[in-house]
Amino acid sequence: MDRVDLTLPAGSVGRQADAYAAAPLLNCLLREVAEPLAVRGDLRVHRLPSGRLLRVRAGRRPAGPEVHAAGTWHRVGHTELVKLVAEELRRHTGLPGGDLPAEMIDSRDAVAALLTARARSAAPADPYLRSEQSLITGHPSHPAPKARGGGPVASWLPYAPEAHARFPLVLLGVREDQVAEEGDTRALDALGTAPPGYRLLPAHPWQLDLVGPELAAPFADGRLLRLGTTAFDTWPTAAIRTVYEPGRDLFLKFSLDVRITNDIRRLWRRDLCTLRRTDTAAAHAFAALGPPAAWLSDRGYRTAAFAFEELAVLVRDGLRGHLLPGAVPLLAAGLAEGFGGSPLAATTDPAAWWAAYLRQVVPPVLTAFDDHGVVVEAHLQNTLVAVDGAGTPVQALFRDAEGAKLLPDVSRAAGWERLVYCLVVNHLTEIAAALAEHHPGLDPWPAARRELARHALPEIPGLLGSPTLPGKTNLLLRWTGADGADARYLPLPNPLAGR
Template identity: 45%
Template sequence: MTSLALDSPAAVAEEASLAALLRCCVREVAGPRGQVWHAEPYVLLRVADTLLRVRTHGGLALRFQGPPEWLERGSWQPLSADLLVRLVETELGGANEEFADQVSMSRGAMTALLAVRRDALPPADPWLASEQGLVFGHPFHPSPKARGGADWLRYAPEAHASFRLRLLGVRHDVLAEAGDTGPLDDLGTAPRGYSLLPAHPWQLDLLAAELAAPLADGRLIDLGHGSHAAVPTSSVRTVYEPRIDRCLKFSLDVRITNCVRKNSWYELAGAVELTRRLEPVFRELSADFPGTRWLPEPGYRSAGLGTRLLEGLGVIIRTSPWSVCRPGVTPLLSGALAVPGELPAEPLRWWRAYVERVALPVLDAYLTHGVVLEPHLQNVLIGVDAAGLPVEAVFRDMEGTKLVAGRHDLSGVPDRVAEALTYDPAGGWNRVLYCLMVNHLTEIAASLAGPGSTRELWAVVQEVLAGYADARGWPQPLSDLLAGAPLPAKANLSVRWARSADRFAEYVPVANPLAVLS
């Protein structure tokens, strides 16, 4: 381990990087090979014929207490992230020359973010402050803060960045849009014959070569910068624009964790189509589960200048959370709540309210309406009242929301758009279980329990879900879940090792925290 002070950015980043990679090893490398053992207070695992150990708590979330170690000639030594990378490479066959660089890049990004945050002021808006609090990223990802591009720090939400958008004019004969795009026109003034198109300044730099010709011949014009600073949210490419009280989801042709983040042409069309179809669904969900909210994506705008620029300049308009939460309710990113902090005064009451707000509409969306929400920690906002009690859950991001194939009439929808809008029933249920149970509730429960047991918290989950199952006649998927069937966990290390697209990520089975209660 480093000799730097324990609170130095480099040391903290090393600790976080090591912890994330070690969790992946337990879940995806040693676990499936039968090379993980529990010997309280340690978890032991073997990677590349090397025995490792670490003190744990938090159940399935695998929170670590104290430094991980490896056994060398009969003596336990501190484990480093670089050594663990070498062990993983040996265990998996050493066939990915990018892997070590990605882990190193992620650790370097954390170091830079921690250093900048020492002097940067967070937004005064509590929702935006929560969006910008995810310094360490996904706890089960080998390179959670890997980020391409040279200028990423200028636009990083974790660095408390804010910046003015660039404004383009799109000549009407090459304008591409659908749905309600009117709010974009309030960002500035476009000359006659043009429509206003906001653009992420980082993306414009990345597209400079492709933009040269349409800017030269007048199909596009550069209108300078917007008048207000936009604030990047947790996904990096989605920003909040205060002048129009909307979130704007841009393309960014850089890799962020697993994916190059862009709005594919079929996703632009799909966001508007899905918003139209989900409106009556969420109306029913809100009636059955008071406090259920969502953020529609009613329109997109771009320039019809070939697929590259159509996608690269495409912007999806998203409703802001402040406009859907009722007065007196403050939206907060669930991912920020998964970071250990102060416990609520009545943790079990808080937890029951949380589970009821988040879990029940997600399950009912699938079982009753054939809709797969993607309620991972970055896609859910929790609306808390003045006392901090969860009273609303806000679901967002149409890219991850899908329709269950065979339960919706998609005739008339272009084939590629329809394909991107659907999951088969089994795939949809796996996505729901992973996002809700493994990614979301497990992490919040671990933060709520601290170093203590999560058993009492999972007993509350069991009671809430059993009550819902009883009211719905105990459908088979819920019966299996409550009986303790293993849960699917997304294999982030495996997909990075294979250098596959994120959509091809597989799942590995993990223990269901409800099993010990059955």
């Protein structure tokens, strides 16, 4: 990536950053603790736990927050909004909230840095990479979706997908008797050359900076060697710690000791030790489904026994062995966010486009669940939708065995709730709203109801008839310090009902 000026201008970029950061925070606040009161044109009025009234401009990205005081409405900037949220949540929960207010500020400042960097860098020519690197808003219902651990901008910006970054990986040599691995990791041995008695282990340079002091002893005693860097660049995807190398068609997922949304993004030992079982079950389910649906398998992992989680790297299937001929993969989250050349915005027949989208995305998830007991985490960031030359969806590809669940490890009811949240609330609701924004007059929900009704799962009638859907409480989860893997839900209005 080109060198950029890291100073954050107080003008248009600052205002844009405020708006980008406020929208997901408002989504959380309004969803989780506010009471809707009135609709006045495109304005929505809500009562907060303190009794204060908050007014916003409606939409999937609420904007222009105002608080009513002394008989009039007062505009609230992002800093004031963070203060307001903190006051309301302390009252609502009785808890101080830990580091979350600082994370909200960090998220806004990160957006400003990303906008500055994007203005001076070129987006990838490849539409797939462009879609992966498009997420300036990010998770639309998280209080701090772009927080980067509070570190200085210079420490993380060179590795930020939203800044159109690309970079080589650091190559390490791990002494053979210290290697820990499982599954198929052969792709790692083709990344360079290790000296006799050592195995190659690529490392994400940001992660190596973060854990560097912990590795002083293994470097000193020869258990670990520095072997330079790869001869090629890799592209960070939307997940930040997962990179793609197009020439080798290879995805690699790393540990990253930084909180991003709800979790410290480390490859935890507990997850790595169950990965093969989960991935095998998911791969079997999709093999039984057959094309065009596809599962991008997490083939195996390699690490060092003395830094098991810190240096772990996961090898994931590339795209080419799964894609239909001529199909172009795009990240679903990128379709919701928007990027140059998006077929969602460009289609001239949005109803047909949406029907094709549903036909590719919905059946594999439901069938994997009902026939094979695999709960695919089919949210926007784990789903790729491939389109043909006309931009019509023709295939869906799913990824991330780490996030998938198996029955009966979780109950069918819990698995179904997770599936509905990921597929319907997180995924279809966002794509439907983006499509309707670009194509006013389209009602996407009758088609979604018809697609779901085609499937004979016993849970479908309840889904279509329920007045509510499960909405994950990301703001309250973070405020109360819950484990990042926890999922707690509150009822949201069901757009599928009564269609």
